[in-house]
Amino acid sequence: MRIATWNVNSLRSRIDRVEKFLERHDIDVLTLQETKAREDQLPLMGLQALGYDIAAAGTNQWNGVAVLSRVGIEDVQVGFEGMPGWGDPIADESRAIGATCGGVRVWSLYVPNGRKVDDPHYVYKLDWLAKLRAAARPWLGVDTALTGDWNIAPMDEDVFDMAAFAKSTHVTPPEREAFAAFLDDGYVDLVRPHAPGPEVFTYWDYYRQRYERNRGMRLDFVLGSPSLAARVTSAFIDRDERAGAGASDHAPVVVEIA
């Protein structure tokens, strides 16, 4: 089974690329972030024709998450217990959705951006991650994938130039500690060991031709419970998907599960 995650930066504007990506890599489950589509604008007929069902959450214009699956979607849960804003579709249900696909519990996560370190959104981001950690701990005992855009670059090598982020979010010690806490609990990075450097980035800003100059960041991750990690046979970042006109600013990340 192949599981992928992709911040598409608008599903409807990217639909042709999404369909080609699914076919090119024979993807069974694709989690999406920044779908930017209301539920009444989904599903999309082309995806159904390819055999994918969709579970989506989010109603506002800039977030939105979804799970596409051709191996079933069961026990869909919008948001996680304790999530700030849980039960408020406008506020934050657009940031997390979970479903069981082909026997694996898959979460599509869009971790809050944080904006600036002195912004209330930064505090909110850390709180959101703490609540996710608490919710995710019991899931370690079953096949679980925490996929998505974490909006954190966990290591210096995950940023093209640390000096450029001296006073920025995504690299601060509290954010990195929040990410590392999942690994401390037993979650495993399913991609990094199988796709070793130097091509580690998953995101390149649209500004200043950052992709063409390979000035990117690693923000998109698939973390797995130990039992799922034991089933991984390969993983890669589809960086070519970031090339050319009409690309998302994020590349998809793919994990093969035996």
Add this chain to the structure above:
DNA sequence: ATGGTGGGGAACCCA
């Protein structure tokens, strides 16, 4: 310090 490029949706907000 600022502004650069995209997407949504029709004026700004968000990344």
